Amino acid sequence: xxxxxxxxxxxxxxxxxxxxxxxxxxxxxxxxxxxxxxxxxxxxxxxxxxxxxxxxxxxxxxxxxxxxxxxxxxxxxxxxxxxxxxxxxxxxxxxxxxxxxxxxxxxxxxxxxxxxxxxxxxxxxxxxxxxxxxxxxxxxxxxxxxxxxxxxxxxxxxxxxxxxxxxxxxxxxxxxxxxxxxxxxxxxxxxxxx
Numbered sequence: 369x370x371x372x373x374x375x376x377x378x379x380x381x382x383x384x385x386x387x388x389x390x391x392x393x394x395x396x397x398x399x400x401x402x403x404x405x406x407x408x409x410x411x412x413x414x415x416x417x418x419x420x421x422x423x424x425x426x427x428x429x430x431x432x433x434x435x436x437x438x439x440x441x442x443x444x445x446x447x448x449x450x451x452x453x454x455x456x457x458x459x460x461x462x463x464x465x466x467x468x469x470x471x472x473x474x475x476x477x478x479x480x481x482x483x484x485x486x487x488x489x490x491x492x493x494x495x496x497x498x499x500x501x502x503x504x505x506x507x508x509x510x511x512x513x514x515x516x517x518x519x520x521x522x523x524x525x526x527x528x529x530x531x532x533x534x535x536x537x538x539x540x541x542x543x544x545x546x547x548x549x550x551x552x553x554x555x556x557x558x559x560x561x562x
Contacts, residue, residue: 438547439485443478445543445550450474450536460528469521469532476517476537480510 422428450470457466487506491499514537522530543550 435485437551439481441547441551441554442481442543444554445546446474446477446481446539448550449539449542450477453532453535457532460531462528465525465528466532469525469529470536472517472521472529473533473536474539476514476533477540480514481540483510
């Protein structure tokens, strides 16, 4: 009787023992393969240059001005966000160490954002393999500088100065997230250019 009625477990084994591709119609399989190939053909190669900006054109000048203004927005955002952390110094003893750490971290963040801007400006001029190597090298240099500054402030200034440096150095990411807001704020207080 068990041969004739294998039970639920036997039915599941029977159901999935064969390849499900065998039960599909050949024309359905061909149509699916053709649609996948068409989708792959429509995708753009990420290494392929699709938009070339002519050298000396008005568009190049606009792109450069926009990049420089974005850099100014990021600098402004880093300074503002670093200043936001200054009231914490009244909770730390001695106060001056935390404030010095905030100043050191702010200078470090401004230096790092400038290095990022320079490395991106150089990397876009290189071929993809050279740009990748150059970008990796620049990232390692930035990490080394960051850890060296953090270690020096912790060693010479103690935990308060190190905490201030870390807080101010990590303002790069929030400044980048809120860059459009900082652009509006900077234009409101300082006009078009700072």
